[in-house]
Amino acid sequence: MIALAARPVLAPKARLRRDPVTxxxxxxxxxxxxxxxxxGAEILDLCDGExxxxxxxEVLAARHGASDALAADVRGFLQELADxxxxxGLEP
Amino acid sequence: xxxxxxYTLVAELTYTCPLRCVYCSNPVRAAVGAELDTESWRRVLRxxxxxxxxxxxxxxxxxxxxDDLEQLVAEARAAELYTTLITSGVPLTRERLAALRAYGxxxxxxxxxxxxxxxxxxxxxxxxxxxxxxxAEWARALELPLTVNVVLHRxxxxxxxxxxxxxxxxxxxxxxxxxxxxxxxxxxxRAALLPTRAAIDAARVQARAAAExxxxxxxxxxxxxxxxxxxxxxxxxxxxxxxxxVAPDGLALPCQQARxxxxxxxxxxxxxxxxxxxxxxxxxxxFRGEAWMQEPCRSCKxxxxxxxxxxxxxxxxxxxxxxxxxxxxxSPRHAVxxxxxxxxxSAAADAALVYRRAPTPE
Numbered sequence: 479m480i481a482l483a484a485r486p487v488l489a490p491k492a493r494l495r496r497d498p499v500t501x502x503x504x505x506x507x508x509x510x511x512x513x514x515x516x517x518g519a520e521i522l523d524l525c526d527g528e529x530x531x532x533x534x535x536e537v538l539a540a541r542h543g544a545s546d547a548l549a550a551d552v553r554g555f556l557q558e559l560a561d562x563x564x565x566x567g568l569e570p
Numbered sequence: 571x572x573x574x575x576x577y578t579l580v581a582e583l584t585y586t587c588p589l590r591c592v593y594c595s596n597p598v599r600a601a602v603g604a605e606l607d608t609e610s611w612r613r614v615l616r617x618x619x620x621x622x623x624x625x626x627x628x629x630x631x632x633x634x635x636x637d638d639l640e641q642l643v644a645e646a647r648a649a650e651l652y653t654t655l656i657t658s659g660v661p662l663t664r665e666r667l668a669a670l671r672a673y674g675x676x677x678x679x680x681x682x683x684x685x686x687x688x689x690x691x692x693x694x695x696x697x698x699x700x701x702x703x704x705x706a707e708w709a710r711a712l713e714l715p716l717t718v719n720v721v722l723h724r725x726x727x728x729x730x731x732x733x734x735x736x737x738x739x740x741x742x743x744x745x746x747x748x749x750x751x752x753x754x755x756x757x758x759x760r761a762a763l764l765p766t767r768a769a770i771d772a773a774r775v776q777a778r779a780a781a782e783x784x785x786x787x788x789x790x791x792x793x794x795x796x797x798x799x800x801x802x803x804x805x806x807x808x809x810x811x812x813x814x815x816v817a818p819d820g821l822a823l824p825c826q827q828a829r830x831x832x833x834x835x836x837x838x839x840x841x842x843x844x845x846x847x848x849x850x851x852x853x854x855x856x857f858r859g860e861a862w863m864q865e866p867c868r869s870c871k872x873x874x875x876x877x878x879x880x881x882x883x884x885x886x887x888x889x890x891x892x893x894x895x896x897x898x899x900x901s902p903r904h905a906v907x908x909x910x911x912x913x914x915x916s917a918a919a920d921a922a923l924v925y926r927r928a929p930t931p932e
Binding site for chain 1: 575577620622624625652654676677679715717743744785786787788789
């Protein structure tokens with residue numbers, strides 16, 4: 479699982495854009511695309527390479543209320559992106 | 571069956587290529603018209619984006635032979651398309667790659683025949699390896715994400731570990747180990763290129779081990795070998811479902827080979843907007859959905875997964891584009907594929923190769 483001290487940022491090969499058909503967010507990268515839900519797009523917005531995962535969780539907790547599920551969801555989502563080699567800044 | 575939106579446009583900018591690869595997927599016998607001009611391609615890119623396309627593969631032939639490539643990359647970027655150049659790298663210069671990057675190119679896909687210069691020459695019919703290695707270096711220096719694509723066949727399947735090592739050394743993000751699809755020039759050369767089952771099984775194990783070892787760093791994809799799996803590949807993700815191809819002469823197609831299926835009517839982007847062609851042209855509607863399927867596909871549980879396989883393969887091997895793909899073991903005519911597979915087990919090591927020529931203009 480992604481470290482709480484990691485400072486993730488989107489890999490250069492990936493581009494986050496609006497899907498003109500659904501109005502949602504799409505993460506596009508070579509040969510693939512990933513439709514993000516609102517939560518995923520919000521998490522990714524906070525990944526600036528400066529904030530660590532712990533801080534990202536804190537920001538989201540301040541907005542939506544803290545819970546164990548929130549932390550697990552954020553780390554699970556970021557790990558999924560990391561598995562696709564879509565994040566940089568994973569070494570704390 | 572109504573049309574879904576396509577996500578990817580494959581823009582085949584030209585059929586011309588300095589290479590003569592023996593497995594080229596361009597059509598072998600097709601009367602083709604003159605190439606689209608710059609303005610037409612720019613319009614196609616805009617129409618594709620309006621239709622919901624989010625990524626474009628600039629392909630060929632060799633797309634670098636178009637001297638308007640920079641303009642097309644700029645147009646694709648303006649339309650917010652994720653733009654990948656699919657190239658041999660042979661006519662490339664460092665300056666041109668830097669310019670394409672500056673115009674908005676997002677990623678580069680470079681083909682390699684082999685990691686050995688002599689074998690690469692034998693397959694491509696030209697001296698290519700050194701230049702490809704240089705092109706990959708330029709991509710790395712420009713921080714342009716690199717996909718290495720290698721078509722696998724009898725002559726290089728046993729080189730998978732060395733090919734993986736090459737992709738690692740080049741700093742690639744993605745390695746496509748693409749077992750040959752037996753259409754186009756590959757079908758002409760099938761007897762010389764079709765591998766044995768043992769070679770495929772060994773390569774599959776090696777590819778899987780590499781994928782695990784490199785997980786999160788280099789994506790290693792082993793594209794399933796059509797003749798050696800029990801079920802057909804989900805060709806193009808389904809006919810007219812997620813990908814739209816525009817050929818060099820403007821014909822809009824569900825796949826690069828579809829124009830070789832006799833009896834289908836395809837339309838040209840010169841005459842009609844891409845969105846209209848995608849939605850209602852007879853060629854796109856022909857095999858969309860499931861209504862066209864015969865048994866055993868019609869009642870098969872796998873039909874939503876593999877869409878009945880490849881229509882071009884059904885046409886070229888059986889003469890009926892609506893038949894179940896004969897690569898499927900459930901096909902009543904699977905013997906056609908099984909016989910080719912059996913011949914490969916005892917084929918001579920160095921059969922003669924037929925080199926690719928560009929399709930003839932009308």
